[in-house]
Amino acid sequence: MDDLASFLRNRRARVVPAEVGIATDTRRRVEGLRREEVAHLSGVSVDYYVRLEQGRATQPSEQVLDALARVLGLDATEREHLDRLARRPRRRTKPPAGKVRPELQRMLDLVAGAPAMIMNHRTDVLAGNNLAALLFGRPLPELNTARHLFLEEDERGLYADWDTCTLDVVGHLRLSAGKYPDDPRLASLIGELAMGSDRFRRLWARADVCARTHGPKRYRHPLVGRLDLHQETFAVPGESGLELVVLSAAPGTPAEDGLRLLAGFAAG
Structure with a gap:
């Protein structure tokens, strides 16, 4: 229903380059940031970030998640959601019961x-x-x-x-x-x-x-x-x-x- 890769792609597309110090011109056709720009600003390799967006890398560290959240401008709810998506394989949360006391x-x-x-x-x-x-x-x-x-x-x-x-x-x-x-x-x-x-x-x-x-x-x-x-x-x-x-x-x-x-x- 939801995954880390699609969340990262959508958030990346919403970042205004100028707001993170990247100059642009009229020839730029990419919406938001490029993958290599997110990688550079987050301090991770381009290959690793590409693998995150392709769903081929799992369990990123807390430091990587913090850096991505900063670059992508995530609020507290989005940051918690990012952490949950990244940690999903470790622990599953049981849906609540459908009855009220x-x-x-x-x-x-x-x-x-x-x-x-x-x-x-x-x-x-x-x-x-x-x-x-x-x-x-x-x-x-x-x-x-x-x-x-x-x-x-x-x-x-x-x-x-x-x-x-x-x-x-x-x-x-x-x-x-x-x-x-x-x-x-x-x-x-x-x-x-x-x-x-x-x-x-x-x-x-x-x-x-x-x-x-x-x-x-x-x-x-x-x-x-x-x-x-x-x-x-x-x-x-x-x-x-x-x-x-x-x-x-x-x-x-x-x-x-x-x-x-x-x-x-x-x-x-």
């Missing part, structure tokens, strides 16, 4: 005034409160947000920031593919999305990775209208790969009124 469901039900749900690395919603179910308009155990985003919705649907959401979801799935390369259900989902969505195929080819953390999430709800919410994501202790996602509205905003109105449907 009853105590976690009880906690979700206690969250008042905000949609809250527990998701896995495949973007399956494993559990949620009533407000989350009303936000997405369906029973949550049947919802995979990546499939919903790419195969059921578009820029005119529920997701007001659909373009940004698609970038985030593909980045998350890329990260998951690096963590759980032996997960057949994840591989099947990625194949399904690639078959059904041109945009997914284009974004997947970019090899971007990102982690779910926090930030704005905007929705167009058919019952209550525009909802400008804020997402916070928390790792679930003792449940590897599971995350708690809470979508809140700032006090005194139309979104807070919208969530309150939506909660009324849940109580009705």
Whole structure:
């Protein structure tokens, strides 16, 4: 689903030569850096770097990975992903279980005034409160947000920031593919999305990775209208790969009124 060679090639193509001290002219036809330029700036031989990009070299040292991350301008998430791809043959990470403890469901039900749900690395919603179910308009155990985003919705649907959401979801799935390369259900989902969505195929080819953390999430709800919410994501202790996602509205905003109105449907 993902490999070190393709990640390096994609990241190399995005580096602006001038930003790493390489002068260019109008005759240059290479997008990003050349292989020999990455090798020189990283302090490794050209032959070794070529073998890395061709998948013929394994287990690069920590010093080499640090140098490559510096030259390629990787952020912390991308650096961790690079290390995981480089170390993959040594250790496999077992995909998390697909069940949620009853105590976690009880906690979700206690969250008042905000949609809250527990998701896995495949973007399956494993559990949620009533407000989350009303936000997405369906029973949550049947919802995979990546499939919903790419195969059921578009820029005119529920997701007001659909373009940004698609970038985030593909980045998350890329990260998951690096963590759980032996997960057949994840591989099947990625194949399904690639078959059904041109945009997914284009974004997947970019090899971007990102982690779910926090930030704005905007929705167009058919019952209550525009909802400008804020997402916070928390790792679930003792449940590897599971995350708690809470979508809140700032006090005194139309979104807070919208969530309150939506909660009324849940109580009705």
